Amino acid sequence: MFYADVSLSAGVKLWIPTEHEERAIFIVDGSAEFQLNGGTFNASQLVVFKPGAEIVLTAPLKSDRLILLGGEPLGTPFTIFNSNIDADQNGILFDPLPAGSFTSSRTFANGETFNFAVDNKGGVNGARLPGFFSVDLRLAYKFSFTERINAGFTFEVFNLANRTNYDELTVSGNTSQSTFLIPSVAKPPRTLQLGFRIAF
Ligand SMILES: [Ca+2]
Numbered sequence: 092m093f094y095a096d097v098s099l100s101a102g103v104k105l106w107i108p109t110e111h112e113e114r115a116i117f118i119v120d121g122s123a124e125f126q127l128n129g130g131t132f133n134a135s136q137l138v139v140f141k142p143g144a145e146i147v148l149t150a151p152l153k154s155d156r157l158i159l160l161g162g163e164p165l166g167t168p169f170t171i172f173n174s175n176i177d178a179d180q181n182g183i184l185f186d187p188l189p190a191g192s193f194t195s196s197r198t199f200a201n202g203e204t205f206n207f208a209v210d211n212k213g214g215v216n217g218a219r220l221p222g223f224f225s226v227d228l229r230l231a232y233k234f235s236f237t238e239r240i241n242a243g244f245t246f247e248v249f250n251l252a253n254r255t256n257y258d259e260l261t262v263s264g265n266t267s268q269s270t271f272l273i274p275s276v277a278k279p280p281r282t283l284q285l286g287f288r289i290a291f
Pocket residue numbers: 177178179180181182183184185186
């Protein structure tokens with residue numbers, strides 16, 4: 092991951108390296124204007140670039156300020172293969188499959204069907220697992236009964252966005268298996284925790 096606080100003087104060009112797959116700028120300065128391949132963006136806008144695109148920023152009017160950030164996408168790379176197909180016909184199985192979109196679905200006992208899809212760039216580590224993302228929140232309120240005794244409430248939320256995070260290690264990349272792309276374990280959903288404490 093990278094993060095940079097950038098100040099651009101008028102007319103100066105800034106080339107953004109392409110080696111990171113995910114890149115974006117957030118324009119901070121109130122009167123900033125930037126030209127990106129002919130487009131103009133204003134303050135408080137977040138601009139996300141296509142992977143690999145050559146981006147040159149300029150500050151045409153005056154000195155401007157922006158945040159440049161990015162990094163690798165979430166999720167561990169993994170390989171999609173078929174243990175029954177010798178794709179390159181060399182007598183050895185488990186060849187990585189070529190690029191393409193792959194899907195898999197499973198219907199659970201309660202009747203709900205879950206679909207899983209992944210874009211595969213092909214080759215070893217051509218696909219990426221869903222990744223893990225969780226935001227936690229903690230609020231605390233403290234008050235005093237007497238000089239010596241105080242108490243406090245806490246309110247905590249784990250996985251605030253209630254995102255379904257899967258255990259990556261349970262995902263199979265073998266298209267010949269019924270468990271292909273289907274994780275067998277999910278991490279906890281949104282969880283609330285209330286606390287009360289007395290200290291003396
Ligand atoms: Ca082979």
